[in-house]
Amino acid sequence: MPELPEVETSRRGIAPHIEGKTFKAVVIRQPRLRWPVPDSLMTTLPGLKLDSVERRGKYLLLKTRQGTLILHLGMSGNLRITTPEQAPGKHDHVDFIFDDNTLLRLNDQRKFGAVLWSSDPVDRHPLLATLGPEPLSDAFNGDYLLQRAGKRSLPVKSLLMDSHIVVGVGNIYASESLFMAGILPTRPAGEISLREYLRLAEAVKTVLRMAIDKGGTTLRDFTDAQGKPGYFQQALRVYGRVDQPCLTCAEPVQQIKIGQRASYFCSVCQR
Template sequence: MPELPEVEVTRQGISPYLIEQTVCELIIRNSSLRWPVPDVAQNIVGQRINNVRRRAKYLLIDTHAGITIVHLGMSGSLRILPRNTPAEKHDHIDLVLENGRMLRFNDPRRFGAWLWYELPEDAHPLLSKLGPEPLGANFTPQQLQAALKGKKKAIKLCLMDNHIVVGVGNIYANEALFAAGIHPQAEAGNIDIERLTLLVTEVKQILAHAIKQGGTTLKDFTNADGKPGYFAQKLHVYGRGGESCTQCGNLLSEIKLGQRTTVFCGLCQQR
C-alpha cells in the first residue's frame, strides 16, 4: 500500500496541473471501488479547483462546492494525461479539465476510493478522528506522550495508529524505531520523554527524506508509464530480517506484530 511519502509526492506531482482549472467532465467507468462512487461526485463538474491537499493518506481536491476525497488504496495511481488518451484496463475514473488534460485514476485491485463531500472536511467520518500530521507542528514529543499515557500496547502499533499520528505506515515505523533505538514491542505508555523526543525527530526526518527521494526519482506524472511506488532508499531494518544490523552486526530479528512484519535489532533497540 502506498504510504504517506508516496501520497505526498503524488499530490506534489498532480497539483500544478489541477489548481485553477475548471472541471469539464467526470467520466466514471467503474464505480465499484472500496466504496461505491456516489452519483453526487458529478457535482465537481463545472467547478474550479482551488487547491489539492493531503490529509493522512487521503488527497483532497478543493472546490467552492465541495471536496473530492481520493484514496489510492493498495494499488491505485493518478496520472495527468491528454484528455483524448484511450482508456486501458483498470482506468476507472477520468477528471477532465478545461486545459485539455485529465486526471486519470487507475486501480487494479479497486481498494481505492473516490468520494464527494460538501461539509467541512473535519466532519467527514474518514477524516474527523485522525491524529496530527507527522510532519506538522502539532506532532510533538509532548503530544505523543499525552496520546500514549497509560497505553500498554506495543509502541509500533501505537505509531501506526491514525488516531495518534497519521501516515506512519509499516515501513517507516520500522525504520523510525530503529533509528531511535526503541524496541517495537516496548510498552508505549512507559517510554520516557527523552526517547519520545528522539522518536518524533526520526519520524519527521525519515518521512521528509522519503518525500525528497520520491520528488527527485519518481517519473514525471505526465508520463503514462510512470507510477508511484516505494522509493529507492537505504532501509536499515524493513525487509532485512535475518541479515546483519547496519550498526552493530547483530542478526536482525523478524516477528509479526499486529499481523504486520516487524524487523528490529535486539541489541540496538531496547525496551
C-alpha cells in the first residue's frame, strides 16, 4: 500500500479538486472494508462543506465543521478524481459526489482500507490518539528514537514500522531508510547508539521527502488522483533487489523475513 509518500501524493492530488466544495451524495457499493462503512454517511455528509484535506500518518482526514471523514487506503487502496459518468469498476467501493459533480472514488482490491466518520475532534479518535509523531516533524529525531527504543530487543526495522513509534514508515521505506543510514534491519532496537539513531532519523526524512517528490512508489497498482503511477521505484536502493548488486559496493542484496515482512539489506554497507 500506500505508505506516507503515496498517501501524501493522493492528498495533494485530490485536495485542489474538492476543497471548499459541498458533499452532494455518497454511494456505498461495498460496505465491508476493514470496518463496516457507516450507512449514516449517506445522510450525514450531503450538505456539508469540505473545508480541508489533511493527513495524519497514513490516514486522510477530510474535515468539515461538523466532523471528519477518515480514509485509510490499506494495502491496495486508491483514490481517484472522476465524474459520475464514469462507470465504477470492480473494486470501486465508495463514491463521494460533490455539488459540482466532481466525484472522489475509493478503489481497494483487498478491502483492508477504511472509511469512517468522527464527529468529535479527530485527533482523539481511537485510531489516531495513540499514533507517534510525523516523521517529517521536528518531534521525530535521533534522541526521540533512542528514548523510545529503551532496552527493547525487537529488530530496529520493526520499531520503525510501528505507527505508535512513528507514523508513515512502511515496509518499503523502512528498508530504504536503514540502508541509507547504514544500519542492519535486524539489530535489536535497544542496542543502537544515539549517533546511529541520529543518522536513521535523518535518513527516514530524506527518503520520504524524495519519495514524495517522485509521486510515491508504484510496485503494482498505486496511482495518484489522476490515475498516474509514482516514480520512486526507480530510486529504490535495496527494496525488491534481492541478489542484485548493491548500488554502493556491488555485494548481492540480501532478503530475509522480519516480523513476516520481506526485508532487504546489504551486509557490507549496513552494520
